[in-house]
Amino acid sequence: xxxxxxxxxxxxxxxxxxxxxxxxxxxxxxxxxxxxxxxxxxxxxxxxxxxxxxxxxxxxxxxxxxxxxxxxxxxxxxxxxxxxxxxxxxxxxxxxxxxxxxxxxxxxxxxxxxxxxxxxxxxxxxxxxxxxxxxxxxxxxxxxxxxxxxxxxxxxxxx
Amino acid sequence: xxxxxxxxxxxxxxxxxxxxxxxxxxxxxxxxxxxxxxxxxxxxxxxxxxxxxxxxxxxxxxxxxxxxxxxxxxxxxxxxxxxxxxxxxxxxxxxxxxxxxxxxxxxxxxxxxxxxxxxxxxxxxxxxxxxxxxxxxxxxxxxxxxxxxxxxxxxxxxxxxxxxxxxxxxxxxxxxxxxxxxxxxxxxxxxxxxxxxxxxxxxxxxxxxxxxxxxxxxxxxxxxxxxxxxxxxxxxxxxxxxxxxxxxxxxxxxxxxxxxxxxxxxxxxxxxxxxxxxxxxxxxxxxxxxxxxxxxxxxxxxxxxxxxxxxxxxxxxxxxxxxx
Amino acid sequence: xxxxxxxxxxxxxxxxxxxxxxxxxxxxxxxxxxxxxxxxxxxxxxxxxxxxxxxxxxxxxxxxxxxxxxxxxxxxxxxxxxxxxxxxxxxxxxxxxxxxxxxxxxxxxxxxxxxxxxxxxxxxxxxxxxxxxxxxxxxxxxxxxxxxxxxxxxxxxxxxxxxxxxxxxxxxxxxxxxxxxxxxxxxxxxxxxxxxxxxxxxxxxxxxxxxxxxxxxxxxxxxxxxxxxxxxxxxxxxxxxxxxxxxxxxxxxxxxxxxxxxxxxxxxxxxxxxxxxxxxxxxxxxxxxxxxxxxxxxxxxxxxxxxxxxxxxxxxxxxxxxxxxxxxxxxxxxxxxxxxxxxxxxxxxxxxxxxxxxxxxxxxxxxxxxxxxxxxxxxxxxxxxxxxxxxxxxxxxxxxxxxxxxxxxxxxxxxxxxxxxxxxxxxxxxxxxxxxxxxxxxxxxxxxxxxxxxxxxxxxxxxxxxxxxxxxxxxxxxxxxxxxxxxxxxxxxxxxxxxxxxxxxx
Numbered sequence: 001x002x003x004x005x006x007x008x009x010x011x012x013x014x015x016x017x018x019x020x021x022x023x024x025x026x027x028x029x030x031x032x033x034x035x036x037x038x039x040x041x042x043x044x045x046x047x048x049x050x051x052x053x054x055x056x057x058x059x060x061x062x063x064x065x066x067x068x069x070x071x072x073x074x075x076x077x078x079x080x081x082x083x084x085x086x087x088x089x090x091x092x093x094x095x096x097x098x099x100x101x102x103x104x105x106x107x108x109x110x111x112x113x114x115x116x117x118x119x120x121x122x123x124x125x126x127x128x129x130x131x132x133x134x135x136x137x138x139x140x141x142x143x144x145x146x147x148x149x150x151x152x153x154x155x156x157x158x159x
Numbered sequence: 160x161x162x163x164x165x166x167x168x169x170x171x172x173x174x175x176x177x178x179x180x181x182x183x184x185x186x187x188x189x190x191x192x193x194x195x196x197x198x199x200x201x202x203x204x205x206x207x208x209x210x211x212x213x214x215x216x217x218x219x220x221x222x223x224x225x226x227x228x229x230x231x232x233x234x235x236x237x238x239x240x241x242x243x244x245x246x247x248x249x250x251x252x253x254x255x256x257x258x259x260x261x262x263x264x265x266x267x268x269x270x271x272x273x274x275x276x277x278x279x280x281x282x283x284x285x286x287x288x289x290x291x292x293x294x295x296x297x298x299x300x301x302x303x304x305x306x307x308x309x310x311x312x313x314x315x316x317x318x319x320x321x322x323x324x325x326x327x328x329x330x331x332x333x334x335x336x337x338x339x340x341x342x343x344x345x346x347x348x349x350x351x352x353x354x355x356x357x358x359x360x361x362x363x364x365x366x367x368x369x370x371x372x373x374x375x376x377x378x379x380x381x382x383x384x385x386x387x388x389x390x391x392x393x394x395x396x397x398x399x400x401x402x403x404x405x406x407x408x409x410x411x412x413x414x415x416x417x418x419x420x421x422x423x424x425x426x427x428x429x430x431x432x433x434x435x436x437x438x439x440x441x442x443x444x445x446x447x448x449x450x451x452x453x454x455x456x457x458x459x460x461x462x463x464x465x466x467x468x469x470x471x472x473x474x475x476x477x478x479x480x481x482x483x
Numbered sequence: 484x485x486x487x488x489x490x491x492x493x494x495x496x497x498x499x500x501x502x503x504x505x506x507x508x509x510x511x512x513x514x515x516x517x518x519x520x521x522x523x524x525x526x527x528x529x530x531x532x533x534x535x536x537x538x539x540x541x542x543x544x545x546x547x548x549x550x551x552x553x554x555x556x557x558x559x560x561x562x563x564x565x566x567x568x569x570x571x572x573x574x575x576x577x578x579x580x581x582x583x584x585x586x587x588x589x590x591x592x593x594x595x596x597x598x599x600x601x602x603x604x605x606x607x608x609x610x611x612x613x614x615x616x617x618x619x620x621x622x623x624x625x626x627x628x629x630x631x632x633x634x635x636x637x638x639x640x641x642x643x644x645x646x647x648x649x650x651x652x653x654x655x656x657x658x659x660x661x662x663x664x665x666x667x668x669x670x671x672x673x674x675x676x677x678x679x680x681x682x683x684x685x686x687x688x689x690x691x692x693x694x695x696x697x698x699x700x701x702x703x704x705x706x707x708x709x710x711x712x713x714x715x716x717x718x719x720x721x722x723x724x725x726x727x728x729x730x731x732x733x734x735x736x737x738x739x740x741x742x743x744x745x746x747x748x749x750x751x752x753x754x755x756x757x758x759x760x761x762x763x764x765x766x767x768x769x770x771x772x773x774x775x776x777x778x779x780x781x782x783x784x785x786x787x788x789x790x791x792x793x794x795x796x797x798x799x800x801x802x803x804x805x806x807x808x809x810x811x812x813x814x815x816x817x818x819x820x821x822x823x824x825x826x827x828x829x830x831x832x833x834x835x836x837x838x839x840x841x842x843x844x845x846x847x848x849x850x851x852x853x854x855x856x857x858x859x860x861x862x863x864x865x866x867x868x869x870x871x872x873x874x875x876x877x878x879x880x881x882x883x884x885x886x887x888x889x890x891x892x893x894x895x896x897x898x899x900x901x902x903x904x905x906x907x908x909x910x911x912x913x914x915x916x917x918x919x920x921x922x923x924x925x926x927x928x929x930x931x932x933x934x935x936x937x938x939x940x941x942x943x944x945x946x947x948x949x950x951x952x953x954x955x956x957x958x959x960x961x962x963x964x965x966x967x968x969x970x971x972x973x974x975x976x977x978x979x980x981x982x983x984x985x986x987x988x989x
Contacts, residue, residue, distance in 0.1 A: 022675070033946050045660050056654065071917075080707055085909060088884060092901050115880070142522075146889060
């Protein structure tokens with residue numbers, strides 16, 4: 001936990017510094033007749049965030065190693081969280097580059113089989129049902145266009 | 160067990176294979192699927208109302224067999240929608256409804272593209288910019304307003320910053336030599352109209368379609384910045400800018416553009432769609448009610464129009480020091 | 484008397500078979516779009532707007548309004564069950580609704596929220612009938628300074644929201660506010676914190692971020708918890724008539740609070756351009772501020788579900804009031820409905836009330852009717868909804884992930900939002916693990932953008948002089964109340980310290 005606290009606090013400090021740097025470009029003064037310049041509100045917010053996260057970093061650094069607990073519940077839990085994170089990454093990358101439908105066709109079986117440990121019958125049923133539901137619900141029913149593959153954009157493919 | 164697993168795995172491949180085998184689309188005449196209509200405003204915004212109105216006309220009149228689907232991509236004064244449409248090179252099922260920000264945003268935000276990168280479809284109409292004040296405002300005429308503006312800086316409001324509405328006010332400033340207006344930017348035309356009705360600002364340049372509902376109960380037009388007077392019943396007495404000594408005409412373009420590189424067939428189809436819409440009886444009635452100047456331009460004529468428009472905006476924006 | 488006559492005529496319109504049919508259809512559609520995260524009432528109304536040219540205007544408005552009510556009810560469901568805000572205004576429901584679901588009380592949370600919605604709509608509809616015009620005219624007095632004062636009031640009720648390390652609460656709040664600053668600055672037209680990326684110009688929207696932080700983050704924590712040997716078997720909710728009874732009892736127990744939240748929500752909804760989302764936060768904040776047991780909030784307090792939901796639904800109804808009476812949209816949804824008026828050949832504005840009584844009173848009467856019908860539909864559906872929780876983890880989770888990403892995309896149709904959901908999902912997981920409170924972040928995200936805008940608009944109006952907030956009669960009082968509310972927790976802290984000091988001395 002101690003390391004985690006310190007890393008996150010440091011990251012917040014970095015974000016604050018980037019914002020402060022940007023605010024110098026925008027100007028953070030008070031324009032007569034106009035009020036604050038574009039960077040003023042973010043500048044002071046970033047200062048506040050920098051101060052607080054520096055304090056949190058100090059708290060983490062000061063903390064005794066003995067009384068420290070782990071960031072993750074246990075090794076298995078950590079692996080599982082990592083696997084879910086990986087799955088969300090896979091899904092969003094395919095959505096962006098090949099559309100929602102390909103993403104669902106690839107993501108659902110992997111998830112249900114690998115993480116859910118269901119039978120292949122369940123895997124197939126799930127994949128087919130979810131893809132068809134989304135397609136008919138969104139595309140046909142509500143007429144909401146979802147991201148599609150580049151092939152669809154060229155008029156060569158249905159999804 | 161192992162055999163069963165393999166068999167089921169093959170079964171899994173069946174739906175995916177089906178998609179690939181039968182997923183191919185046969186070549187057919189345009190349109191074979193719904194056309195997306197990208198809108199650079201959120202649902203309920205100015206351009207959104209127009210787009211949805213046009214789509215409603217197609218629902219009623221069935222000008223193309225496929226549906227037109229509105230897709231809102233708000234943000235960045237139109238930049239986000241423009242970039243998205245530009246990215247769909249060759250997609251004949253995509254179009255963009257545009258405002259003057261189509262010309263001004265690339266100039267002001269230094270975007271890596273301009274209107275020249277798009278395929279012109281149609282200019283449907285030019286929308287008006289009347290100067291509004293609230294009903295019991297001390298400024299009875301445009302002359303009163305200008306005289307007062309020379310004395311003190313009047314509080315006015317409009318949509319966004321360094322966009323259409325501010326351009327009009329800055330132009331008045333320059334032509335009439337008034338003190339600088341105290342310009343309060345709002346998020347959309349509806350907000351501006353509200354602020355005027357609530358007397359939080361003293362003047363606005365909303366379109367008739369936005370502020371006209373409050374006339375005559377809450378607001379009054381002083382003049383309109385176009386060459387001829389408005390042809391709407393009840394607005395005959397509103398003078399043009401030129402008549403009151405503000406020789407300046409400025410209009411909002413309501414045009415449609417498509418991504419670059421679309422097929423001739425798709426382009427003709429889209430042009431045909433809007434040609435028919437521009438002759439639609441409901442559209443004509445709407446234009447009459449809101450004082451839209453119906454003008455149909457397409458192809459090179461539209462590009463020429465946009466060129467002239469860009470030149471005009473570069474002049475205005477340079478004189479304000481907004482661009483170099 | 485005249486009003487009652489008008490209302491009767493309105494009911495005549497609303498009870499026509501075609502109106503009833505379209506209303507039920509609208510409610511079901513609204514519930515569907517409400518359940519899907521990202522796809523809100525505004526989008527639902529906008530989607531079906533072009534189709535309404537096929538029916539008469541008074542039926543069309545009843546249909547579209549029904550979609551909106553459906554969405555107002557439906558947004559609750561995913562918030563309570565999966566911590567995914569189905570609608571912007573149901574973010575506040577996660578704070579207590581989700582903990583309730585985790586304790587196996589999802590049926591109760593849902594029933595209470597639905598009944599609260601109903602109370603909200605009925606209270607709002609009654610005010611609508613009684614005082615539409617004067618209220619709309621009063622709302623016009625609210626300009627940017629007044630709106631800023633209200634936003635400040637909303638923030639002040641959240642001072643004590645983060646339970647934990649104060650510096651972490653501050654970091655969360657500041658981070659949320661900073662995120663809203665990204666994009667094109669409205670006042671100067673300059674791009675802020677976009678680092679040259681065109682897609683960043685649109686700014687961060689709070690829906691993809693909250694979907695990520697709460698939805699995806701919660702899924703990761705949940706997945707990890709499955710391997711936690713200390714947590715015993717997951718509690719399976721048994722749902723039945725009992726939940727509805729208890730829901731009713733809860734509403735009865737907190738009836739004054741529910742009605743007060745509805746009244747407050749209605750008023751905030753009537754104000755220009757705010758809509759239901761700030762109202763729900765204000766409802767939650769106020770309920771907590773004046774609760775006898777504020778420490779229960781955030782850990783599954785049923786009041787924390789009732790108050791924001793009643794406020795949100797009342798505000799949703801209220802936002803229609805300036806549109807109907809003056810032609811001014813009170814929320815994005817109302818703006819879409821306004822576009823409908825043009826399409827149906829009606830001219831919105833102050834004359835609508837007198838020139839189109841059938842249209843206006845049909846709509847008002849349908850408020851009562853759809854509120855009731857929707858409550859029935861929802862209550863019948865509660866057991867089925869709570870049963871969703873019994874779907875095996877390995878299938879429920881991928882469904883939620885798919886819904887999260889689709890939901891974040893359909894909000895604005897840009898891929899940027901898909902990335903946002905992913906990244907903020909991971910960030911949310913880490914922040915939650917390290918006990919950074921997420922509620923203040925959500926509030927900051929929702930209200931931050933509006934607050935800064937009203938602040939700077941006011942300052943332009945006041946020539947850069949901050950006294951502009953105290954010069955105007957209405958904003959003055961709101962500002963004073965807000966400042967007092969900010970000072971209150973500090974005062975209490977000092978009092979507690981003094982007491983402790985005394986105790987030590989003695």
